[in-house]
Amino acid sequence: MSTRFSTRTPTRMSIRGVRAALVGLIGTALLVPAFTGCSMQRHRINVENPYTRISRVRPGETRVEELTAILGTAPSGIVPVPPDKEGYVYSYGDSKTWMLGMIFLNFQKTNTGIDTAIFVADRNGVVQEVIHGTNSKDLPWQFWPFGGE
Amino acid sequence: MRWLAGLLLALACSGCIYSKTVTNAHVRDLDSSRIVVGETTLLDVITTWGPPAPSDTLALLQPADPKEFQLSSGTLRYVSREMRCTSFLAAAPIEGAPVPVAPLIPFRWCDDQPSYVLVIEFDDAGVVERVSKGTTQVVWRPWSSGDERKVRVQTTSVPGVSLP
Helix, strand or coil: EEEEEEEHHHHHHHHHHHHHHHHHHHHHHHHHHHHHHEEEEEEEEEECCCCHHHHHCCCCCCEEEHHHHHHHCCCCEEECCCHHHHHHHEEEEEEEEEEECCCCCEEEEEEEEEEEEEEEECCCEEEEEEEEEECCCCCCCCCCCCCCC | HHHHHHHHHHHHHCCEEEEEECCCCCHCCCCHHHHHHCCCEHHHHHHCCCCCCCCCCHHCCCCCCCCCCCCCCCCEEEEEEEEEEEEEEEEECCCCCCCCCCEEEEEEEEEEEEEEEEEECCCCCEEEEEEEEEEECCCCCCCCCCHHHCCEEEECCCCCCCCC
């Protein structure tokens, strides 16, 4: 039975190992904060799930008293619609922000969509017409702020 | 020890932030060629595209403006806004401190413009009288000056004509 021994001294190997570990530690310490990750934020404005709620309003059937319960909020305003109707105005929207953060450089983009819905009611308080925008529908998540000049 | 101070300073300077906020980007995709002067009515416009929305979130907190939503006559404005901001965060040295790290000092430049505006004016009968379309370039400050921005406006009030 024979035993082999390294020609290098154990002390020298330890120094190299410790040095490599230190470099690795410092590298990791620099790399981790350099990529501080990303943050995603979402803000819904006024009405939650507006398109589903708006679809529940049935022209010729729904009364203006029911609008608050259906939409979950009071109208932003009530405006006269000549000659003898009233428009119940609701504003709602959605906003999506994505930030890619690195230590020296951060990119952020916010896409916001704001819409108006008008429920035109006759003199008896029955909704006759529903008109609404779709700016806030299916907003994309984006972080790259450049382009689109 | 000097390299450690430099490293801490570098960590304290979290660099620059480029951010862009676009409001109602879909307005840019509205096909203005569908609006024909003297033919298209207000009802056609709002049933196709929906009523115009407030162009910023602050407007949501205010009561609706009756003039903006008059369905009989007036003007409809479809607006897309864009804001571009450049921010720098820097650390200032503190004399006598063990490490030269001070609270972050923010520098922020922003340019906020209605980047696309489509204005449709109607006559008393609710028929399109004039269509105007304008684009304004939004710049990255401080790299570009607002004086250099490109502004383009197209308008027509000729019956039977639409904007491209």
